[in-house]
Amino acid sequence: MVLRVTAVRKSFGSREVLRGVSFEARAGQLVGIVGENGAGKTTLLRILSGDLRPDDGRVDLLGTRGYCPQHPVLDEELTMRQHLRLFQVAYRLPGPGRALRLIEGLSAAGYLDTPVKFLSGGTLQKLNLVLALMHDPDVVLLDEPYQGFDWETYLRFWDLAQELRGRGRTVIIISHLAHDAARLDVLHQLHDGVLGPSPTADTA
Ligand SMILES: Nc1ncnc2c1ncn2[C@@H]1O[C@H](COP(=O)(O)OP(=O)(O)OP(=O)(O)O)[C@@H](O)[C@H]1O
16 A cells, blocks of 8 residues: 555644545555535645644655645746756756656646746646656645646646556545546545545446
């Protein structure tokens, strides 16, 4: 098991958002987590990424992780290429090759030298996604990764997800839409602070 989440609890003040979330994911699995607005999906993903500590419970994760947050954390003044360089150093990668191939695959190479403040929402999201994938992590945590993508890019995203899966990566995708169920191996629904099978999932 690459990822094991056991009885994770998290409250904000008196609001109990996660009330004992448990699930497991294997290498080469595409796992979806859906739930209504405010259900706690982002909170759960932040805990999996190590960005937020749970009040109780544990997360066991083998290998490296890549996190694509819902709201990109980028420097407005820097270009795409400068961001890739910063993350290349942070991840200790020998070169930008994989990042540039990902950018190319998402049809964003034309914006490499554009400062982030001038990028469209969809292009910004492409950069956000590439920063999570460029070190080819074992576990990929994606918070609504295709928001703002046009249809072509949305399809390319799913090709990319399948490619990661084929190479044994574990991909956790948060969405508030259940219509991607058929593309996933497992679909969980976060409801009332716990995970259950989604009523629309038939692929588990
Ligand atoms: N840092 C925080 N401080 C206080 N409350 C928070 C904090 N982060 C999240 N919450 C609350 O926790 C609840 C779950 O929020 P979260 O963002 O995890 O939901 P979500 O399922 O991702 O929602 P959406 O689909 O709208 O993105 C919400 O009621 C939110 O207001």
